[in-house]
Amino acid sequence: MAxxxxxxxCWRRVALAAALAVxxxxxxxxxxxxxxxxxxxxxxAIYEPYIPAPAAPDVAxxxxxxxxxxxNGDRLVAVRSEAGDAELHETREEAGLVRxxxxxxxxxxxxxGELRLEPGGAHVMLSHLTQxxxxxxxxxxxxxxxxxxxxxxxxxxxxxxxxxxxxPPD
Amino acid sequence: xxxxxxxxxxxxxxxxxxxxxxxxLAACDARxxxxxxxxxxxxAARLGLAATALPAPLPRPEFSLTDTEGRAYDFRxxxxxxxxxxxxxxxxxxxxxxxxxxSLAAGLRQLPASVRDEIVxxxxxxxxxxxxxxxxxxxxxxxxxxxxxxxxxxxxxxxAQRAALVPTAFVEARGPDGSYIVAHASWVxxxxxxxxxxxxxxxxxxxxxxxxxxxxxxxxxWPAA
Numbered sequence: 001m002a003x004x005x006x007x008x009x010c011w012r013r014v015a016l017a018a019a020l021a022v023x024x025x026x027x028x029x030x031x032x033x034x035x036x037x038x039x040x041x042x043x044x045a046i047y048e049p050y051i052p053a054p055a056a057p058d059v060a061x062x063x064x065x066x067x068x069x070x071x072n073g074d075r076l077v078a079v080r081s082e083a084g085d086a087e088l089h090e091t092r093e094e095a096g097l098v099r100x101x102x103x104x105x106x107x108x109x110x111x112x113g114e115l116r117l118e119p120g121g122a123h124v125m126l127s128h129l130t131q132x133x134x135x136x137x138x139x140x141x142x143x144x145x146x147x148x149x150x151x152x153x154x155x156x157x158x159x160x161x162x163x164x165x166x167x168p169p170d
Numbered sequence: 171x172x173x174x175x176x177x178x179x180x181x182x183x184x185x186x187x188x189x190x191x192x193x194x195l196a197a198c199d200a201r202x203x204x205x206x207x208x209x210x211x212x213x214a215a216r217l218g219l220a221a222t223a224l225p226a227p228l229p230r231p232e233f234s235l236t237d238t239e240g241r242a243y244d245f246r247x248x249x250x251x252x253x254x255x256x257x258x259x260x261x262x263x264x265x266x267x268x269x270x271x272x273s274l275a276a277g278l279r280q281l282p283a284s285v286r287d288e289i290v291x292x293x294x295x296x297x298x299x300x301x302x303x304x305x306x307x308x309x310x311x312x313x314x315x316x317x318x319x320x321x322x323x324x325x326x327x328x329x330a331q332r333a334a335l336v337p338t339a340f341v342e343a344r345g346p347d348g349s350y351i352v353a354h355a356s357w358v359x360x361x362x363x364x365x366x367x368x369x370x371x372x373x374x375x376x377x378x379x380x381x382x383x384x385x386x387x388x389x390x391x392w393p394a395a
Binding site: 057058060061093095097098102120126127160 | 265271372
């Protein structure tokens, strides 16, 4: 089974990369927001934040890419949103089950690399929603990093089909 | 045991996918020439399916739950002879469930209506407490109003999962406010007109892969060994 899971992950990466590339084409280039260096020298940029319009009235997922731009690495420790409770989660597959757990220690942004929050992996779970997340609306979110401090951004709610769930087009 | 998996063999994946697939096919041929044409992995690869072939087929299971109209739904008799996709998930699932159903719904929309109408999608809400019929209906309508939604008591749901031979869902983590996460089966089982499942699909299946694979299965079913 391990081989199967690996291969799935591999294909998913290819699909996600392609889909994200397509997704990115329709938007302005460059990061959605960029963190200024704080005392610890954190340099963080956020790319491609989106929330697929949720099917459930009370729960949604937020995805984005965090890029470390100064080579020091960082850690995403908390998320806050006016839209409801926000919690960092990790999804994994184990013994034929999808399991999801809160990332209590936050999520590492590797030095010079990326932390990717994407379907089937890490995500921000929004629950107890205080507002309907309809396509076209934007949600105010604050990310808190260990070094870079707080970054505020507006995250668009997009149709489920335009997100990575659609996969690469023909 | 030798494991061979196919990837999508469509143009969209580009030369890289083609190259990877060609090399894995070649590797399969070279390492695997003793295998019979009836081997499910070989068949799945020949058809270019993005699935994991089950080592032995699973029979279309017998279980009874309640549909979103409140009627009893006997899975085996209601879906007999039709291509049927069976999901176990829950409507309060933020990540995997909506992603899987969203890509499946998008894939189905790429198929001609005549093909689409031959395919039954059955979602079982395994969260007995929150997956009430109205909520399941509303949730599924977000993806495709034709998707069948089933619910039941905890005992009925456990019996359905046992019958389908998937791991039984359980409450993973309960927060101080009473909210909770559910661990549930990750694979979508696909039953073909021979009333067996030969394939299962993982969480990363894309719309294009669904469209391709369901188109192939609708056209030729699962080839007899």
